[in-house]
Amino acid sequence: MRLILLICLTMVAFAANSILNRLAVGSDAADPGSFAVVRVLAGAVFLFLLVHVRGGRVPLTASARVVGALSLSIYMVGFSMAYLTLDAGLGALILFGVVQIAMFAFGALRGARPSPKQILGAVIAFAGLAYVLWPSGGVQVDAGGAALMALAGLGWAAYTLAGRSAPDALEATAANFVVALPLTTAAIWVVGPALNMTPIGLALACLSGAVTSGMGYALWYRLVPQLSPAVAATVQLSVPVIALVAGVLLLGEAGSLSLVLGTALVLGGIALAVLPGARR
Numbered sequence: 001m002r003l004i005l006l007i008c009l010t011m012v013a014f015a016a017n018s019i020l021n022r023l024a025v026g027s028d029a030a031d032p033g034s035f036a037v038v039r040v041l042a043g044a045v046f047l048f049l050l051v052h053v054r055g056g057r058v059p060l061t062a063s064a065r066v067v068g069a070l071s072l073s074i075y076m077v078g079f080s081m082a083y084l085t086l087d088a089g090l091g092a093l094i095l096f097g098v099v100q101i102a103m104f105a106f107g108a109l110r111g112a113r114p115s116p117k118q119i120l121g122a123v124i125a126f127a128g129l130a131y132v133l134w135p136s137g138g139v140q141v142d143a144g145g146a147a148l149m150a151l152a153g154l155g156w157a158a159y160t161l162a163g164r165s166a167p168d169a170l171e172a173t174a175a176n177f178v179v180a181l182p183l184t185t186a187a188i189w190v191v192g193p194a195l196n197m198t199p200i201g202l203a204l205a206c207l208s209g210a211v212t213s214g215m216g217y218a219l220w221y222r223l224v225p226q227l228s229p230a231v232a233a234t235v236q237l238s239v240p241v242i243a244l245v246a247g248v249l250l251l252g253e254a255g256s257l258s259l260v261l262g263t264a265l266v267l268g269g270i271a272l273a274v275l276p277g278a279r280r
Contacts, residue, residue: 013212016208018239082145103230103233170222174218
């Protein structure tokens with residue numbers, strides 16, 4: 001039960017990232033590129049100080065940084081830039097679809113093959129997510145935006161899997177953020193950011209970087225070694241639904257019957273994939 005509660009807390013943190021991003025970018029308080037850079041900077045500074053206060057060290061030169069920091073940068077840049085041309089719902093479907101495929105494939109290749117119930121649960125949960133997020137009317141997919149979001153999905157899958165071998169979750173996350181900062185900044189600069197950042201946007205980006213990203217990712221790194229790749233992939237399908245429900249409750253966004261039905265499918269699929277038979 002403690003593990004389940006910690007997973008729920010982590011998914012709420014991930015969903016809060018989405019809400020903070022929407023608040024900043026949607027209100028023109030920040031452009032996506034600048035938000036991503038400040039988010040990584042705030043996370044790097046906060047985690048670096050937290051590790052040192054705790055008396056630890058930030059292993060910047062460890063071999064794991066190659067995968068951890070690079071995959072984090074790929075995720076941050078791809079995610080931020082893709083939403084310039086993609087519908088939000090479709091972008092989330094591409095992102096989590098790629099994460100599912102990559103993590104299930106990794107588990108199968110490493111011998112941790114998902115069970116039929118885990119596969120069925122993942123399919124049901126993703127179907128519920130698609131039901132909620134599928135754009136109304138005609139679907140027009142920008143090829144460049146879709147490619148960037150798919151790249152972000154691969155980056156996040158790699159970042160998650162890298163956490164399975166992290167000896168200390170907080171130190172590894174701090175090192176990843178510190179090393180990812182110049183990589184992310186350089187990539188955003190090459191793409192060409194709008195360089196729009198108001199005080200409100202700056203505050204939202206710092207909150208996202210230090211708390212919901214920095215602490216949320218550190219907690220995720222602590223939990224991932226206890227989960228199979230299939231379970232770790234499936235539980236993340238709850239993130240867009242949590243963000244949508246929070247938008248209705250906190251931001252006054254419109255709710256709908258499809259949100260209720262889709263949420264039930266997502267949660268039911270996750271329960272089928274994660275819980276043992278007696279609790280399911």
